[in-house]
Amino acid sequence: MSNDLPTFLLIAAFMGAVMLLMPHLSPSRYFFAITVTPNFRSTAAGRASLRRYYAAVVCSVIITAVLIVRLGRGWPNLTLVLPLGPTILGGLAFLWERRQVAAQAPPVYAIREAELSTEDDHLPRWIALMLLPFAFPLAAAQWLRARWNEIPQRVPTHWDIHNQVDNWADKSAHTVYGPVLYAGGMMLIMILLTLAMFYGSRRGRQRTAVVKMMVATIYFLALLLSGVALMPLMPNSSALIWVPAVLFPVVLLVWVYKVMSDPEMPAETTPDECWYLGNFYVNAQDPAIFVQKRVGFGYTINMGNRLGWLIMVGFLAAIAALIFVLPQ
């Protein structure tokens, strides 16, 4: 376990860095998920909130690091969850500051604008690009079929934090083609989710940006899982999986930060009182099934809408089906 300490410390530091970015991953009209005037961040109250929040996140990283070092050897299982410390403690600090901002921020207009257009909502043509990555798992499946005899009798099914295989399974159609089927299933779920999000949300520039992100994620999943499927034939090439697995979230984070920092990017107006814990939107009066998040990028489900619940349950059931039906 002592060899894992630097990795766990690194994960805790990364979690802390993400938490430090949180107040900045919002449109300027939202501060700690509360509607504020555009210049509220630069007021004394706004700056004080940020300072307190940064201090709390830094403290949470230090506390987590101390706990990992102290408890790492005696409580290996505990060490697995400890890197989440900055997320949990930072999240609590976020909620505390949210209350402070709600109490201090002056009231603002909550203007919502609608174009009186009768044009139907059309998906962009480039959305067809979502179908192209199905070629990757299909090609991987074809490759595995062609080289079936070269596949060893035991195939790796899981890797540990040091990139070493820690779980194997006997060679069978189920175990060999499992990752390919998983890729297809995940991609299909992502496509359905993208369509539901597109038609269940208000028109706007951010909606298009989120669809682009979903398309990129489908490509990433297709490449990653097709690579995993080919691992029995290339057991020493796991870097092909780990490198994109690390690189994609980083590139995505940078892109999201760039999009969120664009002052021209409109932010959807939703009532403050319908947001719970800054992340959960419950508004039975709002017909939108998906609404723009106030923290981070993308959309979240309107839990006041029955269709929203149906989509969420369907999504979770589909993921569970993939996990339990396909080989582990």
Added chain:
Amino acid sequence: MGAPPKIRIDLNSQVPAYRQIVDALRVLLVDGSLEPGSDLPSIRRLAMELGIHFNTVGEAYRTLAEEGWLDLRHGRGAKVIARGSPGTASAERLQDFRAQLRNLVAQMRAAGVPRTRIASELRSLMEGLNS
């Protein structure tokens, strides 16, 4: 072809949302931004974009239909119709409008809008009506 007109509502306003929609649409109808024959978005579409209940938009459309501005077609949204000239407003109605106008001007003054600016806004509104 120009961009379609827009309406705005304030979700925090004390004025009911349906009343805000009626007022905003009536402004567009009076100034000719919405001409007879133009289609309005369906109730479902407009409710979605404004983030309010379907019934609220439906009530707004019905109010305007009762005033003679819209023809509501079941399941197909609403169409702007040519509205015949209404009879002259009664003295009480004119008194009510005057009170509303005075109230609005007082609100603008209280919010710090200078007299000259209020006068120019009123002039520009009148020019719009005369053109």
